[in-house]
Amino acid sequence: MPTILGQNQYGKAENRVVKITRDGDTHHIKDLNVSVALSGDLDDVHLTGSNANCLPTDTTKNTCFAFAKEHGIESAEAYGIALARHFVDSQPSIHRARIRIEEYSWERIAGSDAGSNFIGADEVKHSFVRKGQETRLAQITYSAEGAEGAKFEVLSGLKDLTVMNTTNSEFWGFIKDKYTTLQEDYDRILATSLSTWWRHSWTGETEEGGARPPQWNKSYEQAKKHILQAFVETYSLSLQQTLFQMGSRVINNRSEIDEIRFSAPNKHHFRQDLSAFGLENEAKDGAVYWAADRPYGLIEATILRDGAEQRIPVDMTNL
Amino acid sequence: MPTILGQNQYGKAENRVVKITRDGDTHHIKDLNVSVALSGDLDDVHLTGSNANCLPTDTTKNTCFAFAKEHGIESAEAYGIALARHFVDSQPSIHRARIRIEEYSWERIAGSDAGSNFIGADEVKHSFVRKGQETRLAQITYSAEGAEGAKFEVLSGLKDLTVMNTTNSEFWGFIKDKYTTLQEDYDRILATSLSTWWRHSWTGETEEGGARPPQWNKSYEQAKKHILQAFVETYSLSLQQTLFQMGSRVINNRSEIDEIRFSAPNKHHFRQDLSAFGLENEAKDGAVYWAADRPYGLIEATILRDGAEQRIPVDMTNL
Amino acid sequence: MPTILGQNQYGKAENRVVKITRDGDTHHIKDLNVSVALSGDLDDVHLTGSNANCLPTDTTKNTCFAFAKEHGIESAEAYGIALARHFVDSQPSIHRARIRIEEYSWERIAGSDAGSNFIGADEVKHSFVRKGQETRLAQITYSAEGAEGAKFEVLSGLKDLTVMNTTNSEFWGFIKDKYTTLQEDYDRILATSLSTWWRHSWTGETEEGGARPPQWNKSYEQAKKHILQAFVETYSLSLQQTLFQMGSRVINNRSEIDEIRFSAPNKHHFRQDLSAFGLENEAKDGAVYWAADRPYGLIEATILRDGAEQRIPVDMTNL
Amino acid sequence: MPTILGQNQYGKAENRVVKITRDGDTHHIKDLNVSVALSGDLDDVHLTGSNANCLPTDTTKNTCFAFAKEHGIESAEAYGIALARHFVDSQPSIHRARIRIEEYSWERIAGSDAGSNFIGADEVKHSFVRKGQETRLAQITYSAEGAEGAKFEVLSGLKDLTVMNTTNSEFWGFIKDKYTTLQEDYDRILATSLSTWWRHSWTGETEEGGARPPQWNKSYEQAKKHILQAFVETYSLSLQQTLFQMGSRVINNRSEIDEIRFSAPNKHHFRQDLSAFGLENEAKDGAVYWAADRPYGLIEATILRDGAEQRIPVDMTNL
Structure with missing residues (x-):
């Protein structure tokens, strides 16, 4: 047969895992969408249909739910690291596992919306409203191959964070x-809906032979804040310039992050021409704009710590 | 010809009108999606193709943008009232105008996300992040027909407000x-993504021959808060019961609102059965759930002030 | 309590029921999305949370699947009639059932796509490709109330049929x-994506006390063909005129249909101005157009058999 | 500055270019969604905001429309090749252009839907219905860098082709x-919604110094047919096996294609358990299935001609 099998992977995608933690009467939510992709000794599955080396995608689904119960979900990254390690370390035929996670955030109802003449925020123990802003992202890849201890790659990111100057x-x-x-x-x-991934320098699971892992949740919050802050502070001559400022600020302030890539659609707001109706419509006076859908400028860029390797795929952030 | 023309309407849908107001260095955003539907003496347009009575949909689009500049957008309802009145009062062939509006909310960046070691919220004058939570709705209908002064019908509402107990x-x-x-x-x-419309008792444009119009923005904020508060406070034996509590609380606390209708998909979170893996997964201990997509229970109900007329169409809130 | 309960309904929405029929080696697919909405003596469910009169939405889901097995799916309409009758006739607290169905069509692979030097169409017994064109619609309402035998209302329709002249x-x-x-x-x-519902005059279940029910599948095919044919043959001076021609042709040719309503977005194709580049771009020579998303003209109209009652809700076909 | 700029690209995305060709009274449609991504000497745009090397995204949009008029659209691939070459060859600062195209197909109304007692297919000159099946894809990359003549990479593909055995x-x-x-x-x-890209061996623009370019439209039709035919003919022990058969058949039968990658969600149809209702539901008798949304197995694989280089990115076909 003159054809050969190239890169391949499989697993259960979009497992909607929701974990409630009860801390007395106070509840907490972790709301994830988890996708598993496994690679390894899988030629036979493709060539002959023998599934002897194939852990069913249904099993990968069960494992996602069971791990949420057994190990909890301290962060998307920590949970994904545990899952990825499990698949590779427990199955001889699986050599590489990639876990992709979307996380949706919730906030307590009274804290955000109910106001002063309503029930107090501290009395709201188990009632939540979905925050609705950006979706947090994580991708954990664990590989059994290679001689050194550097086996993990952890990307974090976000999408659908829509900002406007x-x-x-x-x-x-x-x-x-x-x-x-x-x-x-x-x-x-200048308006855009940000999609971005950043790569952590941490590649080892334990402190032995590697650095301590980042505090994933704090790292995420800080990276997001620096991105927003750069957006606020940059007087922009191009969206490219704004992206570079965002990326540089993250790299310069977060030593655990070596690389960041943005995909930023320029959400055009065209000043409407109202001159036919005898109306001026100048920006300086406060103007009326038409928010266009398509087409849109699409600006993509990677910013790196000097000396770091560029590893985030170009197509990972394409829209 | 044995066929006749029944109800018909036309206009430009989904005009994405964005209005920036500058108050010195401090900017404000109104971000609307405006749809116009006109009815009247339009038999010829359908029967012969004569457009002599037809104001082009393109003109209705232009009018939406021009009115945003000329009259500003104090609220979606006030803006829609002005538009609806204009079409009916300025065109003899147009007897009824319905304006439907979706409104997207934005918040200043630092106020919500940037935190204490960043730029202060009071310094952020023109940088916004889309809030991403519910979409605010308004529908204004103005009719030239009828002998009395009661010509307006104003519905307000919201969609995609996702809550969980x-x-x-x-x-x-x-x-x-x-x-x-x-x-x-x-x-x-108990989780749902609320879609709801409510009807204001106000039907006249001015105070003469009618009540003073509601303070639309305050009315919206309060209605939403009462809905959320009822969700927090109701110990629920059925989603129907929760909806009735929400509606009753709005009617009882907001004298300007006579009727409210909900469409509430029961966003099922099924407790995952982990017993095959030797794991208990009881709600009382904090459990792991599977968030299902389809099918879903769909609960719909109207709640009315005693004596009020039921006018919100059943199909307006169907999903 | 000064609030009262108005119209309400509930049930399981979007049950994705797929039924395979095997006729020897030749298989057939019916692929439906079924939504159930029940009304009746349901005040207690809303007011006190007592579910004594409530058939669970989960049971309505089970019934959809069981009926597909027990009774088959000859057509969406016939299947919906059986379901609606079951809920009302078997449960004293349920007085009205509305079944809404979307149907997705499939075609045998070789018949449409594989071509002459491939396997013959008559050899393809169980391999299908989703047709991808319009979605067929049906809505069956059955009511126990009323003194006469006229208890059913059957609407058929379609959506997402995109056509261009x-x-x-x-x-x-x-x-x-x-x-x-x-x-x-x-x-x-002139391009539009048609959404349309039509109402059958048939209202009784059996021939006694009523007419014979239509041949639902043939009726659907013929209604669709007349709509398309009118689109082909109408020299259009307005989209309204084209819609009226479509509706009239259906009413005039299909005696079983009394009313039809269209919702038709005018999918604008704007001729691109290329004059700045020294290029003419006239329609007569074959032109380049920009297919716009939003805003769009939205034209809606009902066409009726003379003397028929207008019953299809305005908001059923709103986009 | 300790941060550096990595891979970057920009351009106008999702230009909806529709070209009508008139051949006497007979019209033809090409309906494309064209996205441009340019790379080159663009450091200044990012670092200082100087746009001296930046061709505006708006210009890339204009060029897409103008080229459709000037050069026509014989195929997505040929049109994309002309565009990509133009940007690189005409702008010193642009060294690489990537054109991505989605194509939507239309068919004449009477040929497919209107039937024998209607207007004949040969009389339908300018009336079309959108076919609605798969979306055809093309990606053309042209690079000024490199010493040899091999400058082009052309990928073709499709998405949303939903098939079921x-x-x-x-x-x-x-x-x-x-x-x-x-x-x-x-x-x-076994059901899936195929997303696939394949790579042509052709890399040079002209016959001098390279092979004759493929007949793009014929190549597309044949590749699609071989994929479908393999789906029909494969008795499947795993979806992976079916994908490999599809890919092998394309590579073996189409000498112009060296590599193909699939992303195939396993669209699960679960046999419904009806035993609680006393109903058997065996596949052999024709069964009722529940078509699930999420989670789903996701199977991805590349198949290569022996000796060919693997170049289609893993993330290009991720869902």
Whole structure:
């Protein structure tokens, strides 16, 4: 047969694992969407249909739920590390496991929305509203191959974090070719829905032979804050510039992060031309804009710690 | 011709109108999705294709943008009232206008996310993050027909407000027929993604011949808070009971609202059976659940002020 | 309590029922999405949380699957009639049942796609590809109330049938007001994604006291064909005119159908202005268009047999 | 500055280009969604915000429309090749262009749907219905770098082609570990929604210094047919086996294709347990199944011509 099998992986995708923790009357929620992808000695499954080396995807699903009970979910990253290690270490035919996780956040109802003449926030023990903002992401890859102790790769990230600067954004001085009709703009809206992954330098499971693992939840919160803060503080001449500022701020402030990649659609807000109706519509006066759907500028970039290896795939953040 | 024309309406749907207001250096956003539907003397358009009575949908679009500039957007309801009145009062062939609006909310970045060691919230003048929680809804109908002054109908509402009680929910004592296999449950998760419309009693435009219009923004905030508060406080024996408590609380506390309708999918969280792996998974200990997509229970109900007319269509809140 | 309960209904929504029929080696697929909504003596469920009159939504789900096995699925309508009758006739507390069904169609692989040098269509017994065109719809309502034998209402319909005429469409002679900037067009693209429901005159279950029920599958195929044929044959001066032609043709040719309602977004294809690049782009020469997403004109209309009652809700076909 | 810029690209995404060709009275449609991504000397855009090397995304949009007019759209691949070459060859600062295209297919109305007692297919010159089946894909990458003539990489593919075998699929003999509860199945439904990319061996633009380019449209049709045919003919012991058969058949029959990658969600159809109601539900008798949404098995694999390089990114076909 003149054809050969290349890269392959399989597993159960989108396991919707929800774990409630009860701390007396006070409850906590972890709400995850977990996808498992396994690789290894799987030629026979493809070539002959023999499943002797195949752990069923249904079993990977069961394991996701059982691990949530047995080990809890301290963070998406810690939970994913435990799962990935389990599949590789317990099955001789599985050499590599990749766990991808989306996490949805919830907040206590009274804390955010109910207000002062309602029940107090400290009395709300088990009532939540989905926060609805960004989705937190994690990807943990664990490989049995390789001679050294560096076996893990942990990416964290987020998507659907939609931000807008209503001023302090310009776009001018660009190339004009035969097909250019765009006018220069000295006061435009800059809005985007961020999708981003960042890579932790930590690659070893334990402190022996490697650094202590990051505090995953704190690291996430800080990375997100630096991204937002850079968005606030950057006077932007291009969305590319804003992305680079975001990435640099994360790399410079978070020593545990070596690489970050952004995919940022430019969510165009076009100033509506109202001159036919005798109306001025200048940005400086507060203007009316049309929020367009398609097409959109799409800006993608990786920012790295000097000397770090570029490892986040280009297609991981494509829209 | 043995066929006749029945109810018909037309207009431009989903105009994405974004209005920035500048108050010195401090900016504000109103972010709307506006749909226009007009009715009137439109038989010819359908029967012969004559457009002599037809205001183009493109013109209704232009009007949405121009009105945002000319009149501003104090609230979705006030803006929709102005638009609806304009179409009916300015065009003899248009007898009825219905404006439907979705509103997306934004919050200042530092106020919600950036934290204490970052830029202060009071310094963030023009940087926003989309809140991402519920979408606010409004529907304004204005009719030229009728002898009295009661010409407006204003509905407000929201959708995609996802809430969860992790306890204080039971379901038992139900009918068991030949096809019943469900087990009774004395401690289940109750989660739903609320879609709701409510109707204001106000029907006249001015105070003469009618009541003063509600303070639309305050009314919305309060209605939402009462819905959430009822969700927190109800020990639930059925989702229907919870909906009735929500609706009653709104009607009882907000004199401007006469009717409210809910459509509430029961977002099932099934306790995972882990017994095959030697694991107990009881609600009382904090359990692991599977968040299911389909099928889902769908509970719909209208709650009315005694004596009020039921006017919100059943199909308006169907999913 | 000053609040009262209005219209309410409940049931399991979106049961994905797939039934395979084996006719020797030749298989057939019925692929449905079934939603149940029940009404009746349900005040207690809402007011006190007593479920004594409540058939669980889980039971309605089980019934959908069991009926597919016990009675088969000859058509969505016939299956829905059996389900609706069962719920009302078997449960004293249930007085009305509404079954809504979406149906997805499949075709044998070789018949459509594999071509002549492949396996013959008559050899493909159990291999299918999802057709992907319109989704067929049905809604069956059965009510125990009322003195006469007229207890059923059956709507059929479809959605997501996207059609385009690349010429023979004009739009001119419309109202010009202060906000009108649209140019008249004598050769435009007319494209829409049809959503439509039609109502059968049949209201009784048996021939006694009522007419013979329609042949549901043939009726559907013919209604769809008349809609498409009218789209082909109408030289259009407005989308409204095209809709009326479609509806009239269905009513005139199908005696079993009394009423039809359309919701038709005008999927705008704007001729791109290429004059800045020295390029003409006239419709007559074959032009390049930009297919816009939002906003879009939305045209809705009901067409009735003269003397028939208008019963399809306005909001049933809103987008 | 301790941070550096890594891989980056930008351009206008999702340009909805529709081209009508008129051949006398007979019209033809090409309906594309075109995304441009450019790379090159773009450090300044990121580091200082200088746009001197930046061709605006708006210009890339204009170019997509203008090229559709100037050069027509013989196939997505040929159109993308012309676009990619233009950006790199005309702009010194652009060294690499990647064009991604989705294509939606339309068919003449009467040919497929209207039937014999309606207008004949040969009379339907300009009326179309969207086919609704798979979306055709193409990705063209053109790079100015490198000493040899091999500058192009052309991938073709498809997504959302949903297929089902209602028998001739088994799954057994798999690993049983502590978390395995799955039962073996000797007659199951096998259904998937295929997403696939394949790579053409052709890398040069002209025949000089390279092979003649494939006939893109014929190549696409044949590749799709071989995929479908392998699905029909494979008695499946695992979805992996079916994918390998599909891929091998394409590679073996299409000399212009060197590599193909599949991402195939196992669209589970679970046989419903009806035993509680006294009903048997065996596959052999024609059974009732529940079509589940999530979780789903996800099977991904690359199949290569022996000796070919594996170049299609793993993350390009992830769901």
